[in-house]
Amino acid sequence: MKNCPNCKSEVDDHFELCWKCNYSFPDKEVVEIQDFTEQNIERKIDCLRCNIPMEKSGNFKFLEGARTGLFGNIFELLQNRESFDLYHCSECGKVEFFIPKK
Numbered sequence: 001m002k003n004c005p006n007c008k009s010e011v012d013d014h015f016e017l018c019w020k021c022n023y024s025f026p027d028k029e030v031v032e033i034q035d036f037t038e039q040n041i042e043r044k045i046d047c048l049r050c051n052i053p054m055e056k057s058g059n060f061k062f063l064e065g066a067r068t069g070l071f072g073n074i075f076e077l078l079q080n081r082e083s084f085d086l087y088h089c090s091e092c093g094k095v096e097f098f099i100p101k102k
């Protein structure tokens with residue numbers, strides 16, 4: 001254990017970053033990590049084209065007999081998964097699928 005010089009929290013020796021205040025031991029200063037904890041719960045995805053956050057359209061469950069047609073390959077890819085998250089860009093309409101984190 002080592003103590004964070006910034007917030008005095010106990011930090012495990014093998015961590016280079018303070019879990020509480022983002023103090024970086026190698027850099028000897030607090031580093032900015034945007035939405036680091038939030039990212040673990042809900043994804044933050046920026047549209048590569050528009051550089052704006054994509055909106056979550058919802059979580060879709062697999063339906064029996066859905067592995068046909070346009071989405072066939074995607075469903076094939078995601079087999080053994082029960083559901084996936086769908087995100088869309090409100091600017092250009094780009095849609096992306098993501099497997100929900102457990």
Ligand SMILES: [Zn+2]
Pocket residue numbers: 004005006007008009018019020021022023
């Ligand atoms: Zn700290």
Ligand SMILES: [Zn+2]
Pocket residue numbers: 047048049050051089090091092093094
């Ligand atoms: Zn876009």
